[in-house]
Amino acid sequence: MKTHPYLPTGVEAIEAEMLKELGLKTIEELFTDIPNEVKFKGKLNIPGPYSELEVKRMIAKLLEKNVSSMDIPVFLGAGVWPHYVPAVVDAIVGRLEFATSYTPYQAEVSQGILQAQFEYQSMICELTGMDVANASMYDWATSLGEAALMASRITKKTEVVIPYFIHPERKAVLKLMIEPVGMKAIEVNQSKDTGEINLEDLKNKISKNTAAVYIENPSYLGFLEEKAKEVGEIAHENEALYIVGVDPTSLGLLKAPGDYGADIVVGEGQPLGNSMNYGGPLLGIFACKEEFARQMPGRIIGLTTTKKQNQRAFCMALQTREQYIRREKATSSICTNEALCAVAAAVYLSLLGPKGLKRLGEIIMIKSSYAMKKLKEIAGIKAPLFKAVHFKEFTVNFDETGKTALEVHKKLLKEGVHGGKIIKEEFPELGETMLYCVTEVHLKEDIDKLSNSLKKVLEA
Amino acid sequence: MSFRQAKWSEPLIFERSKPGKIGFTLPEPTEEEKKIAGNVAEAIPKSLLRENLVELPEVSEVEVVRHYIRLSQQNYGVDLGVYPLGSCTMKYTPKITDVIVNNHKLRDLHPYQDEEFAQGILQILYELSNYFAEILGMDKVSLQPSAGAHGEYVGVMIIRAYHALNKELDKRTDIIVPDSAHGTNPANTTMAGFKTVVVPSAEDGTVDLKALKAIAGEHTAGFMLTNPNTLGVFERNVAEIAEIIHNAGGLVYYDGANLNAILGKARPGDMGFDIAHINTHKTFSTPHGGGGPGAGPVGVKKELEKFLPVPTVEYNGEKYYLDYNKPYSIGKVRGFYGNIAVLVRGYAYLLLMGAEGLERVAELSVLNANYVARKVLKAKGYTLPYKPENLRKHEAVVSAKQMMDETGVRALNVSKRLLDLGVHAPTNYFPLIVPEALMIEPTETESKESLDELINAFIKVSEEAYSNPKVVLDAPVNTTVDMVDDVKASHPKTMRLSWRMLKKHGETK
Numbered sequence: 027m028k029t030h031p032y033l034p035t036g037v038e039a040i041e042a043e044m045l046k047e048l049g050l051k052t053i054e055e056l057f058t059d060i061p062n063e064v065k066f067k068g069k070l071n072i073p074g075p076y077s078e079l080e081v082k083r084m085i086a087k088l089l090e091k092n093v094s095s096m097d098i099p100v101f102l103g104a105g106v107w108p109h110y111v112p113a114v115v116d117a118i119v120g121r122l123e124f125a126t127s128y129t130p131y132q133a134e135v136s137q138g139i140l141q142a143q144f145e146y147q148s149m150i151c152e153l154t155g156m157d158v159a160n161a162s163m164y165d166w167a168t169s170l171g172e173a174a175l176m177a178s179r180i181t182k183k184t185e186v187v188i189p190y191f192i193h194p195e196r197k198a199v200l201k202l203m204i205e206p207v208g209m210k211a212i213e214v215n216q217s218k219d220t221g222e223i224n225l226e227d228l229k230n231k232i233s234k235n236t237a238a239v240y241i242e243n244p245s246y247l248g249f250l251e252e253k254a255k256e257v258g259e260i261a262h263e264n265e266a267l268y269i270v271g272v273d274p275t276s277l278g279l280l281k282a283p284g285d286y287g288a289d290i291v292v293g294e295g296q297p298l299g300n301s302m303n304y305g306g307p308l309l310g311i312f313a314c315k316e317e318f319a320r321q322m323p324g325r326i327i328g329l330t331t332t333k334k335q336n337q338r339a340f341c342m343a344l345q346t347r348e349q350y351i352r353r354e355k356a357t358s359s360i361c362t363n364e365a366l367c368a369v370a371a372a373v374y375l376s377l378l379g380p381k382g383l384k385r386l387g388e389i390i391m392i393k394s395s396y397a398m399k400k401l402k403e404i405a406g407i408k409a410p411l412f413k414a415v416h417f418k419e420f421t422v423n424f425d426e427t428g429k430t431a432l433e434v435h436k437k438l439l440k441e442g443v444h445g446g447k448i449i450k451e452e453f454p455e456l457g458e459t460m461l462y463c464v465t466e467v468h469l470k471e472d473i474d475k476l477s478n479s480l481k482k483v484l485e486a
Numbered sequence: 487m488s489f490r491q492a493k494w495s496e497p498l499i500f501e502r503s504k505p506g507k508i509g510f511t512l513p514e515p516t517e518e519e520k521k522i523a524g525n526v527a528e529a530i531p532k533s534l535l536r537e538n539l540v541e542l543p544e545v546s547e548v549e550v551v552r553h554y555i556r557l558s559q560q561n562y563g564v565d566l567g568v569y570p571l572g573s574c575t576m577k578y579t580p581k582i583t584d585v586i587v588n589n590h591k592l593r594d595l596h597p598y599q600d601e602e603f604a605q606g607i608l609q610i611l612y613e614l615s616n617y618f619a620e621i622l623g624m625d626k627v628s629l630q631p632s633a634g635a636h637g638e639y640v641g642v643m644i645i646r647a648y649h650a651l652n653k654e655l656d657k658r659t660d661i662i663v664p665d666s667a668h669g670t671n672p673a674n675t676t677m678a679g680f681k682t683v684v685v686p687s688a689e690d691g692t693v694d695l696k697a698l699k700a701i702a703g704e705h706t707a708g709f710m711l712t713n714p715n716t717l718g719v720f721e722r723n724v725a726e727i728a729e730i731i732h733n734a735g736g737l738v739y740y741d742g743a744n745l746n747a748i749l750g751k752a753r754p755g756d757m758g759f760d761i762a763h764i765n766t767h768k769t770f771s772t773p774h775g776g777g778g779p780g781a782g783p784v785g786v787k788k789e790l791e792k793f794l795p796v797p798t799v800e801y802n803g804e805k806y807y808l809d810y811n812k813p814y815s816i817g818k819v820r821g822f823y824g825n826i827a828v829l830v831r832g833y834a835y836l837l838l839m840g841a842e843g844l845e846r847v848a849e850l851s852v853l854n855a856n857y858v859a860r861k862v863l864k865a866k867g868y869t870l871p872y873k874p875e876n877l878r879k880h881e882a883v884v885s886a887k888q889m890m891d892e893t894g895v896r897a898l899n900v901s902k903r904l905l906d907l908g909v910h911a912p913t914n915y916f917p918l919i920v921p922e923a924l925m926i927e928p929t930e931t932e933s934k935e936s937l938d939e940l941i942n943a944f945i946k947v948s949e950e951a952y953s954n955p956k957v958v959l960d961a962p963v964n965t966t967v968d969m970v971d972d973v974k975a976s977h978p979k980t981m982r983l984s985w986r987m988l989k990k991h992g993e994t995k
Contacts, residue, residue, distance in 0.1 A: 074840025091606030138561030206679030305597030305822025307779035366775030
């Protein structure tokens with residue numbers, strides 16, 4: 027191979043000089059410690075090498091086959107949501123001093139990312155009403171799993187009560203993570219009418235084995251859980267912890283879960299300055315009360331001082347919980363987390379500030395309410411199915427139109443609009459239903475196009 | 487050397503806050519939208535309505551920019567200089583990969599979009615998983631795990647599913663790991679409900695076969711091994727190790743943290759491993775981001791394919807699709823399908839390198855590591871435990887034990903002084919079996935000049951340790967702050983983990 031731009035020692039003369047230092051003649055001698063029986067003798071079947079120009083064109087051509095939410099209006103949410111990412115966010119997370127650094131094991135040369143992550147943790151605490159947040163988990167689903175494991179460590183109990191209308195992926199990940207250690211998830215009923223948790227059923231399902239009660243607010247199907255405080259009280263009366271899952275864009279407007287009794291808050295931070303990217307990377311939010319800090323999973327950044335000049339400084343805190351020190355007794359196996367996504371969230375929240383975040387929540391509610399009201403006018407459509415206040419997402423039911431959700435979806439695509447997620451298989455009792463999402467990125471003309479296209483599709 | 491890191495004494499962004507300022511404005515809804523929607527705040531149940539504003543900073547756009555750019559200048563990345571952090575494979579990231587993913591056809595693509603509208607990305611993921619399978623010598627790869635440790639977790643859960651299907655889970659309780667293993671191995675063992683059993687290393691730093699034979703048996707569910715191992719030594723008995731575990735009825739897991747050293751030279755699948763993960767942010771040059779996002783794809787042999795997480799990306803000859811129909815799958819391991827934007831960068835890197843380029847990566851990373859190790863050892867106080875005369879692969883674990891005994895300068899002090907000299911420190915105190923460990927991994931993307939700079943820094947620290955140890959013990963002095971007190975950060979009385987705790991308990995003194 028000729029020299030390669032990323033391989034600076036791969037020049038014959040330099041290589042020869044370095045080999046000589048080692049008393050070797052050929053590169054192959056560097057691999058004599060690999061026994062012949064396990065040596066790979068073929069050539070890897072990988073195309074290339076291509077030049078930068080070629081690779082750029084090849085991948086752009088492939089991506090061109092995708093149709094994005096910039097090409098047509100898309101009304102999907104369900105765990106990843108379309109939001110505008112301010113240009114400042116990209117400018118900062120694109121800074122290569124951040125992007126090309128690693129876990130800040132050497133705090134003295136890593137004050138930048140440490141402080142940015144401390145600020146992220148601090149902002150998450152303000153949003154959720156918790157004292158401590160970690161520097162990130164992989165996503166909401168794995169945060170929930172870790173929260174259940176943590177609750178079990180604290181309470182020494184083995185069951186977690188979850189709502190019936192939960193995101194099926196979140197439920198699946200939770201079960202995967204808790205079952206190997208002998209825990210189980212128990213579902214509590216929710217009203218088909220209003221979506222609310224059935225408090226009587228909760229009282230029946232909660233027991234001396236319950237480590238935690240979990241709710242989502244706003245819920246997976248978009249409705250708000252009005253009796254959130256009562257749910258927490260029932261959890262605490264039974265000496266269980268209270269875990270609340272959140273969409274952080276709602277928290278400028280909605281009460282912090284800490285103010286209605288939550289002990290642990292989890293959620294998805296993707297909407298805070300991170301693009302959808304076909305579902306990843308995401309940003310798992312994880313926060314809790316101070317008294318539980320030592321049982322937390324993941325990396326936590328703390329404020330401290332320097333030893334000589336006693337100046338303010340930042341470093342990783344409570345590391346004795348972490349896998350590289352505590353090994354099989356660690357609170358979690360997480361090492362690489364989603365640090366840069368957390369920095370994006372800190373920048374995003376700094377830009378919006380308290381008033382901007384509140385306005386974001388209001389705008390989302392105005393636009394989603396407008397959309398629900400426009401769709402409700404169409405004969406046969408119910409939007410939403412639940413008699414409750416909704417945030418960002420809502421159910422749209424087509425039972426009375428005589429068409430299936432799939433038929434409507436396919437025809438809508440032909441009109442150049444992408445509807446919501448079909449949830450018929452997840453919750454069959456809800457019938458021909460889809461979950462729609464409306465945020466600040468949907469202009470009035472997008473929502474009107476949706477309603478006009480739906481009208482056309484249903485009349486045809 | 488003239489290195490001085492930026493030092494801005496930058497306050498917390500909360501301390502820059504002035505009421506009334508804002509850094510970003512949102513698109514306002516139209517009058518008609520507002521009219522039809524009605525008063526939304528009034529609609530929110532009182533029990534859920536936030537009464538006060540969230541205490542976020544109020545700052546203008548330019549202030550946000552300056553704050554975070556100043557912070558970035560107080561941070562050390564590969565793009566600034568040598569970063570020989572062992573086991574982390576801190577290689578240079580080609581800039582074009584960032585340009586490629588900055589495309590709305592990726593950024594603004596929703597994961598639940600109709601497959602017809604996502605054929606491009608599905609094709610990339612399909613091809614990438616095939617390329618990774620080829621590199622690993624495995625039959626099928628899932629791209630879903632979010633990081634290396636997550637890949638290990640998925641791998642151990644596959645071991646669990648395998649024994650459960652064979653109705654042997656009750657008796658197969660143990661996962662064996664070497665004493666030199668990454669902490670993530672035992673941590674994942676526990677998370678998956680297994681017990682960790684440690685096998686010691688032999689004199690040359692490889693797994694002690696006799697000890698392994700004594701441990702392996704009907705309780706063995708699996709064995710987790712990285713090869714080359716964390717000492718940088720190639721486990722030459724790997725085929726026999728795999729045989730011992732297989733004969734005992736267990737599966738063998740390859741921890742891919744050190745894959746960089748053997749690209750195109752040896753493949754985990756050919757060595758007898760059943761499951762293997764890749765750290766995309768190490769071997770395939772996607773940026774580490776200050777600790778993520780990474781990606782940790784997992785490959786398996788044919789008989790374990792059915793256990794891979796759902797969905798897998800498939801191709802039926804006409805279109806690409808997501809397959810959830812896998813009855814034996816361990817299920818969902820995270821939301822959606824993986825850290826896609828990271829994976830696309832890895833895909834670009836593969837095409838930029840090609841098969842031949844990947845093999846050169848292995849050759850040059852090994853050349854560079856041995857060159858640095860050999861030259862550093864010439865300075866007083868550094869030793870190379872576990873047969874120094876043997877080759878190392880991509881990294882070498884040097885010990886500063888002799889230096890500590892003779893001068894009082896510890897590995898930690900060496901590292902802090904290296905920071906002063908303008909290079910990043912190696913990994914300290916890992917693996918646990920080497921006293922005063924300095925784990926050096928220069929990678930293939932350093933020039934000989936920068937390797938020499940690194941070597942000279944090590945030599946200089948040694949000279950200082952023996953002539954004027956105070957200079958080393960007082961380090962660092964050229965960095966943003968002097969030595970950070972990490973004990974204080976974790977002590978109950980001085981612990982400040984958020985602005986909220988800082989307001990509540992006051993400044994730590």
